[in-house]
Amino acid sequence: MIPELGHFALALACVLALVQSVVPVVGAARRDVRWMGTAGPLAAGQLVAVAVAFGCLLWAFAVNDTTVSNVVANSHSAKPMIYKLSGAWGNHEGSMVLWVLILALCGGSVAAFGRDLPTALKARVIGVLGWVAAGFLLFIIFTSNPFDRIWPPPPDGQGLNPVLQDIGLALHPPMLYLGYVGYAVTFAFAVAALLEGRVDAAWGRWVRPWSLVAWSFLTLGISLGSWWAYYELGWGGYWFWDPVENASLLPWLVGTALLHSAIVVEKRDALKIWTVLLAIMAFAMSLLGTFLVRSGVLNSVHAFANDPTRGAVILALLMIYVAGAFALFAWRAPRLAPTGIFAPVSREGALVVNNLLLCSIAAVVLAGTLWPMFADILTGAKISVGPPFFNMATAPLAIPLVLAMPIGAMLPWKRGDVWGAMQRLWWAACLSLGIGFLYLAALGYPVWPAIGMALAAWLIIGAAADIADRVALFRRPAQAWQRAKGLPRAAWGAAVAHAGMGVTIAGVAGMGVATDTLVALKPGESARLAGYEWRLEHITDVQGPNFTARRAVVTVMRDGATVTVLSPERRTFQVDRQTTTEAAIHTNAMRDLYAVLGEERDGAGVLRLHNNPLAPWIWFGSIIMALGGGLSLSDRRMRVAAPAPKGATAPA
């Protein structure tokens, strides 16, 4: 009964979305206030309907309803409750429902928080969100119904892939989707602006918080995924340039560009056409990511839904939305006359450079990600593009970007000079160069990690210099505290986010000098790595809730003193007949000691030991970046609604 209710709620949401995609937009075109007024209630209704559907799906997983084929395929009664629930979105159908739920949530919050939005713009934005929601709801109902029944019901489910039974993966999709779907809102704003034929500072003020929200969640989502890969897959790495990782990085790159160009629209009323284009591109990349993950066209660790029809439908949706938006763009963009003039060397100019470099990186990553697919279609050659390509092609673009970050933040609007900014940054430059050389000397000349460390220091110190300059810390130290309190939160947010990027780069640079070894040890034997002695004590059997495991106990010692005891496991899940490795990680924030237990042979256990300096900084930095986003979002100017521009509702 409950699954039917969920199915009905999905259908209802679909009908509401279809109405929502027509009535408010037509109303806005005809200047009919009553028709435009339906936008809010329709968005709210759609949200309630999708939430009910999602609730029903959760219920089916919670009680392990084996008459629902999705539950049978992805759950089992012996799983802990949290993974029963997270299993609801750990599969294709359920994750699409989550996608639509978050979209509905965004639509609902535009309706709820957009009270001061010009009525016509609001109606159009919600209407465009309705187009997106309708497409994906139709997709779910016709190709991936999560509530399909199965008869006769099997006695129990087949279980969820054990590597997905993890807290990191329970949170990773919702975070990532908040990011992906957040760009649906900026897309809706862009399309609405094109329909309206006007982009102004008020529009920028509305787009910026949404792109900030999407960016912050996407940052967290990507970093959660990378963290999960680090501790769960047990390969000791954090980023593999896997197509699906790239698929999440692409919207992040374009979204970061959007975030910065939206500032220019808001502050200076310039770069309007470009910002609209970026908003469309960011959503296109999000949809492309969804397509790559869902279709299985690319060979990837995430390819769990290998269904060509679904891939084709998502590709069709992508084509319709993106091609439609581009057509609209080509038709309407000339109406968005450029205003706000600025000199090449200015804050605006720096943000243009930022956009250019970010988009170039995105283009390189896109080419490397999609090329295997095109090569297969065009020449039939099966090729793959690995980390060496991405490292080699993105580094020459990423380095100037990082170098420009603190300088750009120091330049004034309209007209500035680089030497003026450098005068205030020279000590930061010297300090970071010194740190780079120190790293180089201390670790025996690893060139790339040292460059990374210098860049990281440049970002962190540069962000500090920016704040110090703004509060006049050195010129008038007495009033610095007063000035710091008066500084807009957005300025703090930018500095914090830039510094967070620096922390992440420091982590990456630290991982550049990571060492590992592979040893076969009998109990009592020990191995040496990175100045530590790793002694295997014993290997025992352990019984978990739905698995049995072999657990090794490894004592790590330095100079005779015990540093930590690591217990890596090899788990065997009876239901899925699968084995997973659980890495044991000891961290002291500066270094991860990481051990993985491999197979056992002749009484010896194979152990892979890693020494990962600064590894936690990678994820710590991304949390700082997201915090910076949040700080910027809490700026008073963002919360105060944009005043309605004159003539917003008057006939054109």
Added chain:
Amino acid sequence: MTRKKRRLMVLLLAGLGLGTATALTLTAFQDNLVFFFSPSDVLANPPTSDRAFRLGGLVEAGSVERGTGADGRPAATFRVTDGANAIPVTYSGVLPDLFREGQGVVTLGRLLPDGKFRATEVLARHDETYMPPEVADALRRAGHWNPAQGAPPPAETWNTAPRAREGRSGG
């Protein structure tokens, strides 16, 4: 004049960015594209030992031997087959959890002059029923499995399939 100049400047910058990105992509492509070959492809057209490529197929049943390499690290040897031909593979390291005889595998490495493939990476898959698309394609090309007819036949039959025995290079 200034607007025209500014537009030219922006165009120039954009062109520069696009040009750099294209140049970087092409140079990086030249050195870093990794081709996928099936055992039959390798025998028909052996790649030189300086070029890394990916070798994929099924792990031949009964061919996996685990031991310790010369450097004291755990090592394994096995054979990768596409039904028609098989290539011996040596690998130093821990085989992934989902590595099984008779299941699809993709390995990255170089072909040594003695005809053995020295793998530096053996790719793991999350799902034991998952068949890497390249492997499925290699099996299809070797004429041993039509993916449209369902799941691949059981692993044991791959070794005893007549064409597999004929095509074997080393016994």
